Amino acid sequence: xxxxxxxxxxxxxxxxxxxxxxxxxxxxxxxxxxxxxxxxxxxxxxxxxxxxxxxxxxxxxxxxxxxxxxxxxx
Numbered sequence: 001x002x003x004x005x006x007x008x009x010x011x012x013x014x015x016x017x018x019x020x021x022x023x024x025x026x027x028x029x030x031x032x033x034x035x036x037x038x039x040x041x042x043x044x045x046x047x048x049x050x051x052x053x054x055x056x057x058x059x060x061x062x063x064x065x066x067x068x069x070x071x072x073x074x
Contacts, residue, residue, distance in 0.1 A: 002065045005058070030057035 005027035024032070035053035038044060 002068055003061050005061050027054075027057050027061065030060050034060075 003026060005025060007026050009024045009026050009029035031050075031053040034056040035049055038049045038052065
């Protein structure tokens, strides 16, 4: 099972679902978590922080998918 960056970070159970998708995606959640670590540095421009956070989120998803693929091959 791979990690899809568009999946919900906190998915609703089937009986809680309606036609809409609520909340953050995994990618958005991972980026927000990465961003929170950089926000203590008031000297860094917000554009740099946002771009770096998204790159970290994407890299995390890629690494998680690599590990899942490796574990399935074992």
